[in-house]
Amino acid sequence: MDRRALAKLLGIAALAAVARAAMVAGLELYSDEAYYWLWSRRLAPGYFDHPPMVAWLAALGTSFSGGEGWLRLPFVVCGGLAVLFAGLCAGELSRDPRAPIWGALLAAAAPLLSLTGALCLPDAPAEAAYAAAAWLLARARGKGWLWAGLAVGLALLAKYTAALLAPALLLLVLWDPALRRELRAPWPWLAGALAVALFLPTLRWDAERGFASIAFQLHHGFGSGTSLRRVGEYVAGQLLGAGPVTLALGLAVLVRARSSAEKRVAAATLLPFAVTTWSALRGPVEANWPSLAYPALCAAAAAGLCRLAEPLARRLLALSLALGLVLVVAFGKEERRPALIAGTAAAERFHGWRAFAREARAAAGAACAEAGCDPSDPFVFASSYQLASELAYYGGWRRFGFTAERPSQLDVWGDRPRPGEPFLVVGDGEVPPAFRPRVRAEGEGPTHRFLAPWPGAVRSGSVTGFARYLGLR
Structure with a gap:
């Protein structure tokens, strides 16, 4: 990628970050944000609900100055990085020069990425690190595997869901001959060791407490008591969270992956969706659970757009951007002066x-x-x-x-x-x-x-x- 294209990607990521910061500017912390801030008062290698990255970033944000905006700043930066890595990943999936820009634009417009990329939550660092891992895995060769291992380790420190990369890579060995050849060299194994080394203090912290944190997440993720309504809410959440164009085109490209890069991104992306969908058929599932795979999904959708006729591709891209913009503006307006959501939990979370x-x-x-x-x-x-x-x-x-x-x-x-x-x-x-x-x-x-x-x-x-x-x- 030349410098001009990279500059465009950085510009899109920066604009997305500014827009998201503006969307939540002035809103009080909702309860989960305050909870993670409370963690940051006692920094540790692990916490009951999640790995420690959210607390570390909250401590960093608090160190700048007071106020909700400063606390959220590191997470806004992570949201911008997720947009950047989505564009870079798209460049690995398609040789079309439009793919990186379109991938970044789709990630910038994805409604759920806009929300998680603005709040003090584990999702923003998880999405950024997982997107970096998908991009680096797609292009990993030789010593480049070490960068992928670093990204995987950071993703594990952000959210336990990133551990799905391990079975994804095992399945990929059967699917991708190029990966099997890479395994003859030491670099993929050293990358895996690096990822484990980064995560080891958190794993040790949890082991000393009887693996209470991991057990809690497994129980939370694979509970019981689902219903047709809840499954429908999960499906609707994915359509709205990623955007219908991104979800449909991205999945279509990944399930028909042919190149080594496509297969690697497909394994890293499809498994989180498969696991959370299976979980949704068993019990309650929150829409953001597979969101760490959204940036890579946006990259695949951009590659899919590049295969369509130019007029249709641009219309679909414009539709995605318009939907994302409308929802961001509507969210910011409604949360500041609730009308449609007045008196609901959506307003209550950020007020009072x-x-x-x-x-x-x-x-x-x-x-x-x-x-x-x-x-x-x-x-x-x-x-x-x-x-x-x-x-x-x-x-x-x-x-x-x-x-x-x-x-x-x-x-x-x-x-x-x-x-x-x-x-x-x-x-x-x-x-x-x-x-x-x-x-x-x-x-x-x-x-x-x-x-x-x-x-x-x-x-x-x-x-x-x-x-x-x-x-x-």
Whole structure:
């Protein structure tokens, strides 16, 4: 690729990053973002829900300055890199000079990539690293395998789903004669060793905890209780998340892969889709699960567009760009001034947390006066890890115990009040039913309720003080 074409790719990636940053500018952190930020307060090789990359990047973003925009900046950069690598990967799948530009444009316009490439989530670094891995695997020869191994290792540090590259490569050995010839040299094996070495500290961290993190993700990914509606939502999520043109053309190109590069990208892309589709037939699946393969899918779709007649190819490309632009603008407009989504969970995620934390601190002042705790630094048992995370970010509280719902990183940390120390329970109503059977305490005070408005609705909260912590039951 010449410098002019590379400059165009960099320009598209930069514009996509700026547009995505503008899309979420001014929005409060939604609960998962705050949760990952909370991780960054205690950097480690691993965490309960995901590998550590999201926490490392959150710590980097926080180090720049305060505010949600700075926290999200490293993730916006990762989103731009995913666009760049999609274009580079397209250049490996087609000799047509239009392919790299079209691949980058499709990745820039993919609605789900626009969203995940703007928020403090594991998806942005996973998509960037996995896209780099797909591109480098497509062109890996000799020492070039080491760069592919580095990308795979970084992908593993971002999201466990990247481990699907291992069975993908095993299947590829049977499918790709060129790969079998490469395996006679040491470089692919050294690349694999490099990827494992990068991931080994995280694997060791999880092993020391009984592989709780990997077990949680396997249970989460291969649960039960699916329905026709949920399967339909998953399919609709893929059509909308990648874009109908990208999804249809990309899959069509990859399932008919012929060249070694096509086969390598196909193996890395199709397996995540196959696994998540199988999972969707068993239990609930979130639309973003296969999104780390979206950039490579965009690259394949660009190669497919290059095989079509020029007028049709440009119309389909324009359709994809228009759809992506409309959805980005609509998302930014609706989240700032909810109308169609007013009062829904889609609006609730990004609104009202600052007000909730302010009201919670005010109620905590009254509860602490009764229980005898310090309202500026109380020990808190929250009803959910999401609530605890928002209170940590917007309320400034730092000490949290386990929550009443599913296990989380708070359980891994295992923080507890000191014996005899007063503490607070914060929730959305009464003291959570799951709390009392687990904690022994004395001096339960009255529950102080409050309301925190957000556009289109009101979030309720409650604070209850306890005078003495006596231990766990």
